[in-house]
Amino acid sequence: MSDSNNGGVPPSPKKVCFVTIGATASFASLIYAVLSTAFFAALEVYGYTDLLVQYGKDGEELYRRRLKEIRDTGLYSRITASGFGLDAAGLGKYMRLAKAGGEGGAEGVVVSHAGSGTILDALRMAVPLIVVPNEELLDNHQVELAEALAEQEYVVHGRITDLPKALAEAEKLRVRQKDWPPVNSGAHQHSKGLADVMDEEMGFLD
Template sequence: MAQQKTCFVTIGATASFSSLIKAALSAPFLSALQNHGYTNLLVQYGQDGKELFDGCMQQAKATVNSSGIKVSGFGLDKAGLGKYMRQAKGGVKGAQEGVVISHAGSGSILDALRTSVPLIVVPNSELLDNHQVELAEALAEQEYVVHGTLSGLPQALQDAEKLRQRQKEWPPVNSGVHRQAKGLKGVLDEEMGFLD
């Protein structure tokens, strides 16, 4: 039996991000998961996304069946997303470390960074007054995350696998010159408007 390896996709709790759900259930992305040894795809589709998730699953049925990847989804979990991120972390016996793919919401990003699991951040371009792109770019520049796009999810998955290896090296990828940068706290303070 192969070791479990989970990709957890979350769109957060407040805004719909149907494009990310569609991209995660697309044939190219499912193929990329299979090529990187993933066994499970878990999608948090939000409070109004069940119909969309079910429709995408119908369209992707043949690809899902041929990939051998177990795909499941859920709406919201009032207990939070921590247990799903830990599942992607792979700390359970017989499981490999996977990846989290998230919208660029600061809460979801912080949860994934606390869990220390490779993170692909995909900004939701459909939002008004969108600061998600700046946050994703700043965190990717400091090599905390991979900045992904909807059309580039397969490449982002490959980049996340490389980031995983670099994060395990010494010195850490975000040391040295990166210490002079604002850091995660500085980026989040700036995004939230807490300026000195």
């Protein structure tokens, strides 16, 4: 499903927010949170032009309903929204959109569930990443993983209750990541590296 509000005006350079819940578990609360007036308002504040939502195998009805509610307000017309369930080819091309925004675009952000594969893919592309743990899942380490990676300043730990704040923090992280020395030096230079954090939090210990 897509939604366009260009009205014949030449498109401006894109800045894409890509949201993914992954392929295996439902994450209705994340879909609900990003399709809210508060999140759309934050997208406009930080210059985003596009919101792309991977809503999973059973999230389409919620996506359509929430987006209609947003559009019925008559606000946030500068944000173009689109969504899809699953893509067997993977999410790489969508992350690249968030990274580059298309020709002449600005770097955006990825908002992701705390799946280790998705996190690593985003970090390899060096696109700012907001990791949102799915606290509805039992016996998982998503919160611990998000906290550990955020402490090392690899990602922003996003919380369902305040994603606009996470979007603001992602803008600050973007600036810090482009500075020298890297954000993981200095006070963090003797801390665990990314591989160590991922292995420990996901249980891949010797």
